[in-house]
Amino acid sequence: MRAIWKGSLSFGLVNVPVKLYSATEGHDVPLHQVHEKDGGRIHYERRCEVCNEVVQFRDIDKAYEEGGTRVMLTDDDLKTLPAERDREIEVVEFVPGDQVDPLMFDRSYYLEPDSTSPKSYVLLRRTLEATDRMAIVRFAMRQKTHLAALRVRDDVLVLQTLLWSDEVRDAEFDKLSASVKISEKELALSQQLVESFSGDFEPQDYVDDYQVQLRELIARKAESGTDVHEADVDDDAADDDTGGEVIDLMEALRRSVDRSRSSKKAGSTSTSASTASDDSDDSDNSKKTPAKKAAAKGSTSASKGSTPVKKAAAKKTPVKKAAAKKAPAARKSASASKAS
Structure with a gap:
């Protein structure tokens, strides 16, 4: 993980140097907007x-x-605003945890001690555990003043930013103000249903089915070579926090492109050998080869095995050059056959 903020956590006369890390990350497959015609990325x-x-x-x-x-x-x-220059997380008060409405929770961060000795960090952690309290704090980050709750999770101090009171809407629904009669039998049956579904919450037991099916769909299309285009991988994408899963996916796509290119190249070689004596219509057809197909034939398969995605993209033959070289070759073979 990479720290996104550095400062100090202060309560009373105690000062705790800390680093701030994002505690959560998204797992959604990154999908980009592309041109339907040729697969090119869309920029604004x-x-x-x-x-x-x-x-x-x-x-x-x-x-x-x-x-x-x-x-x-x-x-x-x-930058002239005082809050922007402040690098301190100030403890305002300590409150019972059940007084903070979960609706107010926004983002979660881990705090790591940023000093040679973590004694003051451990002291605050044990104090929160012993008193069963949550610290309400204020701090500034990214041109905003934040209200947050500080609590302990698995021996680590966790900072959860809170929405301000005016950011939480009141639930005002007229239908809920009407009187509704619930019989004892209905309530008993409902409670029985709850009991039948009761259990302990285990987060790892739940899977994002849509993302799983989306990854399977991408893998199937990549394996079959359907709608697969070569794409340059920029430095930003290589350093993205989405990490290994995205890189593995790109590696699978790259290998599929190489496999598709090799099979097409082998097929085109045998076809051109058997039809070299045809008339000039073959030459016209070679001129009309789509750019996407020309790029697949013209590119070398130098990038194999564990070659990084970025290098494979960098070595590919430009589409225009491949198309330009193939047309004269076709005309030459056609004229040679006529001369013979």
């Missing part, structure tokens, strides 16, 4: 509505709008 431009220029991210500021007035704020403006 940041365009100014006033001058119609494409704006680089470094030239973008923020602004607040109200009543037709727009107030621009630069990064330097935001």
Whole structure:
């Protein structure tokens, strides 16, 4: 894991240097938008509505709008705010855990001691365990002031950011205000049903069926070579926190592309040998070969085994060059057959 924030946790005169880590991560398969025609990635431009220029991210500021007035704020403006400069997690109070409504929980983070001795960290952890309390804290991160609950989980201090009170909506439903009569028999049967489904919650027993089926679908299409295109893998994708599963998936896709390319290349070699004496219609057909097919034939299969995805993408022959070289070759073979 990589720390996303560094600072200190303070309660009273005790100061605990800590690092902050994200405690959760998504498992969804990353799907990108591509062009239906050729599989190319879709990119969006940041365009100014006033001058119609494409704006680089470094030239973008923020602004607040109200009543037709727009107030621009630069990064330097935001850095002048005291909360932005503060690197301290301040304990405000200690409360019983059941007083914090789970509806208010937002994001979860792990706290790691960032000092040579974890004594102050362990002291706070044991204090929370002994008193069966939760610490309510405030801190600033990413240009926002956060309210959070600090608790213990498996000997680790966990920080869970909370929604502010005005961010939680009231549930106001007229239908629930009407009087509804429930008989004792209905209630008893309902309770009996609950008992029949009762058990202990084991998170690992539950699986995201949709993501499993999506991965199986991708694997089947990759294995069959259906709708499989070569894709350049940029550095950002290689360093993504989604990690091994995504890289393994890309490796499976790469091997499928290589296998598909090899079979197509073998088939095209035997076909061209048997039809080299045909008329110029064959030459016209070779000119009309789709770019996707030309790229598959023209690319070498130098990347095998455990070659990284990025290297395989870098060595592929450009589509245009492959197409340009194949057409003259076809004309040459056709003219040679006529001369003989």
